[in-house]
Amino acid sequence: xxxxxxxxxxxxLLCICCTSAKSGAPSTQAVPVQPTSVAAPxxxxxxxxxxxxxxxxxxxxxxxxxxxxxxxxxxFKNLKTLTDIPASRLLAIMNFGYGRSLGVSCSHCHVxxxxxxxxxxxxxxxxxxxxxxxxxxxxxxxxxKNLKGPQPIVNCTTCHRGSVKPALxxxx
Numbered sequence: 001x002x003x004x005x006x007x008x009x010x011x012x013l014l015c016i017c018c019t020s021a022k023s024g025a026p027s028t029q030a031v032p033v034q035p036t037s038v039a040a041p042x043x044x045x046x047x048x049x050x051x052x053x054x055x056x057x058x059x060x061x062x063x064x065x066x067x068x069x070x071x072x073x074x075x076f077k078n079l080k081t082l083t084d085i086p087a088s089r090l091l092a093i094m095n096f097g098y099g100r101s102l103g104v105s106c107s108h109c110h111v112x113x114x115x116x117x118x119x120x121x122x123x124x125x126x127x128x129x130x131x132x133x134x135x136x137x138x139x140x141x142x143x144x145k146n147l148k149g150p151q152p153i154v155n156c157t158t159c160h161r162g163s164v165k166p167a168l169x170x171x172x
Contacts, residue, residue: 049099049103049104049105050100052105052106052107053095053099053100053105053106054095056105056106056112057091057092057094057095057106060091060115061088061091064076064087064088067087068086068087068088069086069087069088070086070087071083071084071085071086071087072084072085072086072087072089072090075087076090076115076116077115077116078116078117078118080127081127081130081131082130094106097155097156098126098156100157100162101155101156101157101160101161101162102156102160102162102163102164103160103162103163103164104164108120108122108164109122109123109125109126110123129156133153133154133155133156136154137153137154141153141154
């Protein structure tokens with residue numbers, strides 16, 4: 001179970017929000033109200049890759065209707081990791097955790113419609129990367145003293161930053 005939790009934290013976390021506490025007591029001064037006539041900017045439409053991932057996720061969710069809460073390993077064929085989490089959670093991890101972190105659609109690792117197929121090498125690479133992140137998080141980071149934060153982790157976004165090829169250099 002600890003391994004599943006680790007994998008979830010390694011892969012499912014998409015954004016780590018850093019907040020810092022403000023010192024001092026909260027202000028008791030009145031804050032002026034902004035006029036409500038200013039319209040908020042429209043949300044831009046999702047890019048085509050994001051839209052395609054969402055469409056595939058909806059299709060798979062529809063195909064497993066009634067089984068969303070069951071363990072993913074019982075709902076999906078040829079699942080080798082994350083088998084104990086709910087099936088709907090697995091789809092969210094795939095869509096947001098993996099797809100968004102690498103900037104790809106489902107077809108990057110999967111043969112669309114044959115989700116259990118292992119014919120694309122990227123699928124095994126993803127499995128190996130899940131294991132790598134788990135090893136880093138559970139064995140390596142856990143042994144580094146004085147790291148800030150209660151549970152420092154790496155995940156797909158740590159290196160990939162929205163690209164298939166991991167970021168190897170700082171931008172110029």
